[in-house]
Amino acid sequence: xxxxxxxxxxxxxxxxxxxxxxxxxxxxxxxxxxxxxxxxxxxxxxxxxxxxxxxxxxxxxxxxxxxxxxxxxxxxxxxxxxxxxxxxxxxxxxxxxxxxxxxxxxxxxxxxxxxxxxxxxxxxxxxxxxxxxxxxxxxxxxxxxxxxxxxxxxxxxxxxxxxxxx
Numbered sequence: 001x002x003x004x005x006x007x008x009x010x011x012x013x014x015x016x017x018x019x020x021x022x023x024x025x026x027x028x029x030x031x032x033x034x035x036x037x038x039x040x041x042x043x044x045x046x047x048x049x050x051x052x053x054x055x056x057x058x059x060x061x062x063x064x065x066x067x068x069x070x071x072x073x074x075x076x077x078x079x080x081x082x083x084x085x086x087x088x089x090x091x092x093x094x095x096x097x098x099x100x101x102x103x104x105x106x107x108x109x110x111x112x113x114x115x116x117x118x119x120x121x122x123x124x125x126x127x128x129x130x131x132x133x134x135x136x137x138x139x140x141x142x143x144x145x146x147x148x149x150x151x152x153x154x155x156x157x158x159x160x161x162x163x164x165x166x
Contacts, residue, residue: 001063007022008127013048016065018081023056023088030085040062055127059161060149067118069110079110087157088124097100 001012001020012020012033021030033053055061064084071079087106091099103122 003055003125009052009054010055010061015048018064019068021062021085021088022053023060023062023150025056025060028089030062030088043069045081055125057127057129058129059090060096061123061125061127063110063123065121067116067120068107068122070118071107071116071120072113072114073110075112080108083110089135096126099124 001010003010010020010033014034019032019034021032022033033051051086069079069081069084073079084103085108087103088099091102094102099121107120
């Protein structure tokens with residue numbers, strides 16, 4: 001995923017990952033950003049299809065790994081995409097940092113003492129024209145973005161290194 005800060009265009013390819021979700025400012029349903037590609041490494045040569053979208057002020061973009069939605073509780077039930085989407089909808093008017101904290105707390109409560117079986121990575125971007133500050137929070141060192149002047153707020157949760165099954 002690449003965000004062009006000059007024209008607010010996001011270019012992405014899924015490469016087998018869960019598709020990013022775009023939450024337009026005044027819409028209750030996210031738009032799934034799916035490019036239909038196969039997983040990286042399955043075939044030696046794959047041309048991945050790039051898609052682009054334009055962010056509008058107030059839009060929220062959610063990128064996550066399957067470890068979030070496939071996190072399991074003690075009854076082996078999945079956290080699920082619906083629950084993740086509802087967490088965004090319930091918290092979308094908060095600062096991105098607060099949204100990240102709410103999701104992190106909810107996943108931890110849902111999973112309880114169960115070990116993580118996959119990485120749990122979450123990236124949230126809210127585009128606001130008047131912001132010229134970038135906020136990055138990371139737990140672990142697996143995702144370290146380098147962004148110079150993004151007019152957005154970004155929160156990153158990488159939970160893998162702390163909760164990885166030994």
